[in-house]
Amino acid sequence: MKNFIIPLRRLKFLSSLLFSIILVSCSENPSITGYNLLNPVETLTVNQFDSTRDSVFIYHKQLTQADNLGATRRILVGQYGDLKAYSLIRFTIGLSSELKDAVKKSNVNIVSARVKLNPVYKFGDTTSNSYGIEIKEIFSYFNEYTFTLDSLKSGKYQIATENIVTRNIDDDTLYYSELNTNNVLNWFKAIATDSSNKLQGILLSPTNYTNYIKGFASSNAYYVGDPIVLEVVAQYNSKTDSLKFFVDADLFVVETSSPVVTNDAQIVLQSGLKTKSLIFFDVSKIPKSSVVNSSILRLYPDTVSSKFGTSYHDSLFVQFVVDSSKISIDSVVNFVLIKTEHGYYEGQINYFMQKWIDNDANRGLLISTRDPDGGVDKFVFYGPQSAIFEKRPQLIINYSYRK
Numbered sequence: 485m486k487n488f489i490i491p492l493r494r495l496k497f498l499s500s501l502l503f504s505i506i507l508v509s510c511s512e513n514p515s516i517t518g519y520n521l522l523n524p525v526e527t528l529t530v531n532q533f534d535s536t537r538d539s540v541f542i543y544h545k546q547l548t549q550a551d552n553l554g555a556t557r558r559i560l561v562g563q564y565g566d567l568k569a570y571s572l573i574r575f576t577i578g579l580s581s582e583l584k585d586a587v588k589k590s591n592v593n594i595v596s597a598r599v600k601l602n603p604v605y606k607f608g609d610t611t612s613n614s615y616g617i618e619i620k621e622i623f624s625y626f627n628e629y630t631f632t633l634d635s636l637k638s639g640k641y642q643i644a645t646e647n648i649v650t651r652n653i654d655d656d657t658l659y660y661s662e663l664n665t666n667n668v669l670n671w672f673k674a675i676a677t678d679s680s681n682k683l684q685g686i687l688l689s690p691t692n693y694t695n696y697i698k699g700f701a702s703s704n705a706y707y708v709g710d711p712i713v714l715e716v717v718a719q720y721n722s723k724t725d726s727l728k729f730f731v732d733a734d735l736f737v738v739e740t741s742s743p744v745v746t747n748d749a750q751i752v753l754q755s756g757l758k759t760k761s762l763i764f765f766d767v768s769k770i771p772k773s774s775v776v777n778s779s780i781l782r783l784y785p786d787t788v789s790s791k792f793g794t795s796y797h798d799s800l801f802v803q804f805v806v807d808s809s810k811i812s813i814d815s816v817v818n819f820v821l822i823k824t825e826h827g828y829y830e831g832q833i834n835y836f837m838q839k840w841i842d843n844d845a846n847r848g849l850l851i852s853t854r855d856p857d858g859g860v861d862k863f864v865f866y867g868p869q870s871a872i873f874e875k876r877p878q879l880i881i882n883y884s885y886r887k
Contacts, residue, residue, distance in 0.1 A: 530777075533881040535765050542868035542877060543764040543848070546746045547811060548757055554628030554735035556857035557705040559712075560756060561617055561736070562697030563690045564608030567860055569697050569756065570636060571736040572626060573599075574685035575714045575729045579675055586720035587669075587676040594665035594672075595717040595724070599686070601659040602711045605699025607793035607860050615654065615698065616691035617661050618647040625684050628733040636687075636737055643687055659700070661688075668716060685733075699793070699859055703731035738860060748869035750786065751877070753800065755853045756860035762808060763868075764848035765879045770841055774883040779837040783821060783829045783851070784875035789864035797855035798823050800863070804836050805847040813850055820854065829865075837881055 535542060560569035579587070586592045599619065624641040635641065648667045653660040674682045690697075701711035714729040738756040751761045781802060800821040804814040821831040833849075840846040853863060866875040 527887040528884055529887055530882070530884045533767065533770055533879070533883065535879040536874065536876055538769070540769070541764075541766040544746065544748065544751060544868055544877075545762045546744050546752060546759065547762060548744050548759050549811065554631060554733065555704050556735070557702055558605060558699040558858055559688075559702045559734050559736040560605075560697055560699050560738065560860065561688045561690055562608070562615065563694050564696050564860075566740045566742040567697065567738060567756070568690065568740075569736055569738045569860065571688040571700075571734065572622065572628075572631065572636075572685055573688065573712060573731060574622075574626070574628075574733045576732045577671060577675060577683070577714070577729045579672060583672070583718070583720060583725070584676040587672045591720055592669065592672065593719040594669045595719055597663040597665055597668040597714070597716045599661045599663065600713045600715055601661075601700040602707065603654075603656065603659050603698050604701050604705075605793050605795055605859050606696055607699075607791075608696030610696055610794065612695045614693050614695040616652050616694055617649060617659075618689045618691055619649045619661055619663065620644050620647060620687045620689070621667065621683055622685040622687055623681060623683065626733075628735045631735055631737070633737040633739050637739075659698070672718075697793075697860060702734050704734075736857075748867045749871070750789065750867045751783065751851070751865040753851060753853050753863040753865075754860060755796070755856050755858060755862075758852070758856055760850055760852040762805065762811065762848050762850055763877060764808075764846070765877075767837070767840055767846060767879075767881065770881065770883055771885045772841060772844075774841055774885040776834050776838045776841065777882045777884060778880075779832060779834045779882070780878075780880045781821060781831055781833050781849075782878040782880070783865040784872075784878075785823075785827065785829065786864040786866055787827075789862075791862045793859040793861055796859055796861040797853070799854045800829055800831075801850075801852045801854050802831060802833055802836070803850040803852070804839065805850050806845070808847040811850065821851075841883075 559571040561571050562569050621644040622641060626641060648664045649661045650664055651662045671683045701707045703712055705711055710730055712731045712734065716727040718725050718727060740757055744759060752759055753761060802819040802821060804817060806812050806814050817835060819831050819833050821829040823829050836849065853861065866872055868876055870876050
């Protein structure tokens with residue numbers, strides 16, 4: 485029994501000693517910077533960099549990247565202000581052997597034909613009834629992944645001049661463009677005879693009186709049913725057949741009559757046009773050995789100049805620029821600026837700032853809309869030379885370094 489009591493007492497003593505050590509260690513307030521863990525001869529300096537307070541050099545440049553707008557969830561058609569939007573659609577039109585034979589024998593009558601679209605977005609004077617679509621035939625193949633506004637304006641594609649729409653019907657939930665039946669019959673004839681001059685697609689343009697831009701669900705949208713359909717009613721061999729043809733490819737392009745210029749009083753970002761901004765902060769005063777504890781980028785919106793459609797993502801992308809001359813970006817990491825309750829857009833970009841400091845890799849940041857192809861929404865922010873000093877772009881970096 486005695487041999488058992490002695491180890492138990494030793495155990496109690498060791499437990500008391502361990503508790504005392506822990507208690508002494510916890511009696512001092514821990515440092516969030518880890519200062520109390522450093523060698524006593526080292527000094528940890530904690531500092532804050534604020535671009536507005538420190539009056540550092542800020543540079544920005546407006547640019548438009550010729551990004552492709554195929555395989556997007558919406559297509560746009562319309563015009564408003566300095567903007568004009570066009571869409572291209574290619575249908576898969578397959579005819580049965582019976583229908584082909586009837587076409588060859590001139591035994592087909594096209595009763596009606598129309599393109600059905602599903603409206604999901606408006607931009608501009610949405611109270612106006614001034615809206616219409618023209619459709620022209622395209623007889624050259626286009627690649628939806630490489631086609632741009634420059635392609636449309638190049639003259640390299642065979643696009644007919646005739647508007648084949650006979651009537652547009654808009655009931656808000658659906659939009660129909662009724663087509664000239666003779667043109668549709670010619671499409672069938674080219675298919676039946678295996679002609680080289682087959683229809684390759686259609687170009688949708690706004691009429692001259694159109695006063696806003698509509699967005700329609702594309703074939704790539706997560707949409708119940710088929711958002712774009714070519715509906716044809718044909719009579720042949722003593723019967724009436726309702727045919728539906730679906731989309732093989734679609735895309736849209738947007739042009740503006742206003743040149744993209746850099747105005748240091750404003751930063752402009754616009755979807756559809758892919759208007760972006762390269763912004764550069766001089767952070768050279770931060771020591772190279774510094775550790776970034778937090779880094780916040782803020783942009784202050786000019787709510788009067790900004791213009792938005794009926795649905796959009798109210799946030800921005802920030803990307804790391806690796807080559808400012810070619811505007812090449814590191815596409816692996818993107819950060820997001822979100823609109824706060826205070827009205828400004830804010831996001832943490834610690835990783836980017838640490839790369840700037842560690843590798844001397846400051847080529848700037850590329851700011852763009854988070855929804856570049858969902859519409860033509862225009863975000864305007866106060867620029868680096870705005871007359872309202874406190875609303876200029878703000879970069880706040882909390883950092884620490886050893887002296």
